[in-house]
Amino acid sequence: QVQLVESGGALVKPGGSLRLSCAASGFSFSDYYMSWIRQAPGKGLEWISYISSTGTTKIYADSVKGRFTVSRDNANDSFFLQMNSLSGDDTAVYYCARDRGPRGWFDYWGQGTPVTVSS
């Protein structure tokens, strides 16, 4: 069955950096787009980035553009989010999700990894 397991969430100071990872299994990872979606405490869902199956296309929400970088390693069924210049607004649970493409929905989600930005 499809499994997505995020890791790397932590408490980080404002201005700091963090790298999240997502390990995928149970499907042909290299055939799928992947996305990161976040949920601030007690708030709704915000899509923040997707990467195409080959890694050639990377798209970001305006809220993270220029600060976050998405990447993937198809040889190891892994997906990453490098987050720089973090602020309190970035405090959230970060989910990786299998993405049916830019005109598709997120059909499987991981359990999420929490990121807290605080001094």
Next chain:
Amino acid sequence: DIVLTQSPDSLAVSLGERATISCKSSQSVFHSSNNKNYLVWYQQKPGQPPKVLISWASTRNSGVPDRFSGSGSGTDFTLTISSLEAEDVAIYYCHQYYTTPRTFGQGTKVEIK
């Protein structure tokens, strides 16, 4: 960006009664090339990630009970739970995948009265 507005923000329904959630889009998510509405409904239970209930506005996902149904087209959509069960307590989100950035409604919390 497409803004999705759900109503109500929360509702309390007796077990066995109907729950109805509205999702209104700031622009149409209907694509005439394939006659499909690019809208999905998710269910999120406490401490869990969202789970797909309905895609293409009205197509129930495999394994989803038939008490869940989706309807609507263009800019106005509805999720209906025909007979609420205790396990349906959750937050429900609509989500459009018509255009980037793909956006979500703010969520509707369903509780037992």
